[in-house]
Amino acid sequence: MLLKEMLIPFVLAFSALNALLLLGRLLPLFEPILRAGIGFKDMLRFVALILPTFWAFVLPMATVLGVLLGFLRLSRDSEALALFACGITPRKMLIPVSLVVLTAFVAGLFISSYVLPKSKMASKIFLIELTQLALARGVPEKTFFTPIKGLTIYADKTANGGKSLDGIFIWDSRKQGSTSQILAGHGEILVAPGGKEAALRLTNGILNMTGHDYKDTDTMEFKDYTLRLRLAEGAYEPSRGDLSIDKLWKEINNPKNTKDDNLSYLTEFYERLALPFGTLILGIMAAPLGVFFGRSGLSGGIALSLTAFLTYYTLMISMANLAETGLTPPFLSLFLPNAVFLCITAATLWLFDRKGAIKD
Structure with missing residues (x-):
């Protein structure tokens, strides 16, 4: 019975939060997605x-929401008191x-170690392909x-669906x-077979190349110039967030890395x-809190869960940012x-074990 009380709000919360975050992630990409013209299958x-x-x-x-809301309902309907009366400690x-929470901990550890970095890298490559399609x-x-x-x-004027440019x-x-500024009278987008690579062929223009220190400047006029429309060097290289936990450990022990790296x-x-350990600690803490605040209702339970998490x-x-500065050891x-939160959880468990359900 208790498992059912927790699993239903967990599934609902998991689905709702995913939908909310997905919507927020897709909205800024709406225009590039339309411009790329990807199909429903690629969107899925x-x-x-x-x-x-x-x-x-x-x-x-x-x-946290699943456990807390499950115990809130038990306490609100006085089922927690009934369980205590029946000898359920x-x-x-x-x-x-x-x-x-142990299941969530193991799942969270696996996700953060392997699933998350693979997903980040795969979605990054997809966005690169999306960019190339939009350009094409x-x-x-x-x-x-x-x-x-x-x-x-x-481009001041375009023709042929935006593939022929003037001004x-x-x-x-x-x-x-270095940074380049280009002025050209005319240009035409050239697309490779498959539509995933593109270049811009420019005619009758001026190329001005400036160093980042603004000390070195080169200017040249051209009749024909081809600009490859590709991402900067290293765009396909994985960042630290794209590395699995074992690859991160290898990088930590890489003698070629700098101290900052x-x-x-x-x-x-x-x-x-x-973070997975936080799931374990907060999930257990949510059970006694659900009983103690059983009269606060659904909205109060959601507010309490959100506040805690x-x-x-x-x-x-905040502590991750502090660790990045090197002022404190990352582990600490x-x-x-x-x-x-382990101390807070221990205190709530002690109170829960000693007093059980707190009556109004």
């Missing part, structure tokens, strides 16, 4: 790739809670169009160490481990929120 593929990127956050939140009531379909007229980070294209201005800072990898490594998550982010910083 993108949703499947991007959903796991939310799970490291959604799973602990849904676990608080410790026995925590057995199904332990099963739920043309440039909008009289709009500063930034299809790629570091590349902005403006062109281009700002290109994709290459490290090792600090960054260590912070990411311990952050991946700390967001407090924990804010503290986790990232596991301090867990230590704080």
Whole structure:
């Protein structure tokens, strides 16, 4: 019975949070998606790739909501008092809670270690392909169009669906160490077979290349110039968030890395481990809180869950930022929120075991 009371709100919370975060992620991409003209099948593929990127956050939140709302209902309907009257002790009531949160802990550890980095990298590659497809379909007229980070294209007039351009201005800072400004009278987008690579052939223009220190400047006129419309070098390289837990550990022990690189990898490594432990601690804490605040109702339960988790998550982010500066050891910083909430959980469990349900 207790498992059912927790699982139903867990599933509802998990689904609702995923839908909410997915909507927020897709809205900024709505225009590029339309411009790329991808089909329904590719859209479903993108949703499947991007959903796991939310799970490291959604799973602990849904676990806390599921456990707390389940026990809120038991307390509100006086079923918790009835269970105590039948000889069911608080410790026995925590057995199904332990099963739920342990399952969530193992799942969260696996997600943060392996699923999350693979999903991030796969969705990143998909967005790169989406960018190339959007470019292949043309440039909008009289709009500063930034299809790629570091590349902005403006065309005074367009034709042939945005593939033929007149009055062109281009700002290109994709290459490290220099920035290019291009003015051209005419341009035409050339698309490779498959539509995933494109180039812009420019005629009758001026190329001005400036170093980032603005000391070195080269200017040349051209009759024909081909600009490859591709991402900057390293765009396909995985960042630390795209690495699995074992690859992170290898990077930590890589003698070629700088001290700052090792600090960054260590912070990411311990952050991946700390959050699943937070799921375990907060999930257990939610059971006695659900009983103690049983009269607060559904809205009160949701507010209490959000407050507890967001407090924990804010503290986790703050300590991660502190660890990045090198002022405190990453392990100490990232596991301090867990230590704080472990003490709070121990106090609530002691009170729950001693007093049971608190009557009005």
